[in-house]
Amino acid sequence: MLYEMLTGGQPYAGDVPIQVAYQHVNAAVAPPSLAVPGLAADVDELVQWCTAKDPEERPVDGSALLSELRHIRTTLSDAQLDINPPAAKAATPEGQQDAAGATAVVAPFPAERTEPLERIGRPTEIISSQRNPTTVLPPSGFSAGAPAFDIQVPQDREPLDPAEAPPSKRDIKRMERQEEKDRARAAATPSRSLREGNPRRRAVIWTIVVIVLAILATAAGWFFGMGPGSPGTIPDTKNKTVAEAQQLLRTAGFQSEPKDVFDDDVTAGLAVGTEPASGQVVRKFQAVSLFVSKGPQLFPLAAMTGLTLDQAKNALGVAGMTLGKVTEQYDDKVPLGTVISQSPAQDTAVRHGTPVALVVSKGPQPLPVPDVRGMTQQAAVKAISDAGLTAKIAPEPVNDKKVPAGAVVSQAPANGTLIRGDSVTLTLSKGPKMVHVPNFIGKQADAARKALESLGFEVKINNILGGFFGTVRDQNPVDSDAPEGSVVTLTVV
DSSP states (O other): OHHHHHHSSOSOOOSSHHHHHHHHHHOOOOOGGGTSTTOOHHHHHHHHHHTOSSGGGSOSSHHHHHHHHHHHHHHSOHHHHTOOOGGGOOOOOTTOBOTTSOBOOOOSSOSSOOOOOOOSSSOOOOOOSOSSOEEEOOOTTOOTTOOOEEEOOOTTOOOOOTTSOOOOHHHHHHHHHHHHHHHHHHHHSOSSOSSOOOHHHHHHHHHHHHHHHHHHHHHHHHHHHTSTTSEEEOOOOTTOBHHHHHHHHHHTTOOEEEEEEOOSSSOTTBEEEEESOTTOEEETTSOEEEEEEOOOOEEEOOOOTTSBHHHHHHHHHHTTOEEEEEEEEOOSSSOTTBEEEEESOTTOEEETTOEEEEEEEOOSOEEEOOOOTTSBHHHHHHHHHHTTOEEEEOSSOEEOSSSOTTBEEEEESOSSEEETTOEEEEEEEEESOEEEEOOOTTSBHHHHHHHHHHTTOEEEEEESGGGSSOBEEEEESOSEEEETTOEEEEEEO
16 A cells, blocks of 8 residues: 555556466565655665565564654655655646746645654664764755754764765664564563473473373273263163162163153153153263153143034144034024033043033924814813923814814814924814704605705604605704704604
């Protein structure tokens, strides 16, 4: 990034990325002054210092780099500070030149210049053969506000041999950086051992280490081969008592912890099994849970009465029960298809899977209507009540020549079935209708017969002497009322 800021371009270029990557690994960064002529040598050295391949040759941290950068800035002239890469040079408007005729370039730093900090370490000194302090004047081109630096040579220093040339500023800075690195390495490297080595002591220590390792290896071998870490097979403990099951596990090398569980098949108090299950091979130090049966888990049975058969099936399935025998029976109060009763009864404690028998209503029972026609009123009412029905008497009795008065002439319905409590209407007889019997004595028997039959009577003829004349000599009854359908006797001579 520093190289790009100074030159406006990247230090490595290539047609394909692999070429650029190869240069990053193997090629050193070229001095930026090759791309931007006029850059100070100190800037070249700063870039090469930051991009050295050996991490030991780079700045120790950001503070060291910042300190060096500030130091270099104070040693550069304004002209050196204002050098821009060729592509970054801006056009200068006409007429904007200083008194010396040079083109004015906008300074890249803000108006307030950063004051140089005192450099940590020995300041750079220029050795001079003069004993008087040498004053370094600002070079031409510095702004009026640039500070001047006085570098003094101690008065007690002897003059150098004229044959020995003084080191350059770059050499001095390089030596200072090298001294700092040497001091850092020296501080990180122990100057001497805290304790002198003793061959016999080292031999004893190594012997102890070997013995400890051997003991650990032996202990590990015993632990995983014959001890608690060795593999073992879980025995089958089902239907064993707790004591028997624990003894089996101890014999196999396992410690167990009993845990009570519900089980529908194993009797309460006996072992159900283990976790890990029997037959598995595990390490003997692994905990084994011994499950002991508490017997089947019981649940209160919910009410099924009042539900339809389909609803009862679903409810039993949700509760973990099964549907048992289903019986249908007539019920005058429970609607068709509804559960009348259950067995076991509601709230009975049962285990999972218990079959529950249900009695389902077929609705009201159809009852046959008895035939009570010809019966007396009392007998007919009793017969209908015994059949589970209700007898109702018609308000108006009727005449009937065959049914005596007070007996049932007809009923509605006369047959079929009814629901319990339905009514049967009975019509009673007033007996036969009374009809006036005319007097037919002295009349011809044939005419009398026809007249009586038309009135609803039955005619009986007694012939005397063969009934030669065909005349009615006597009749019974005569000129009175008689029941319709009764017999009228005619005596014919």
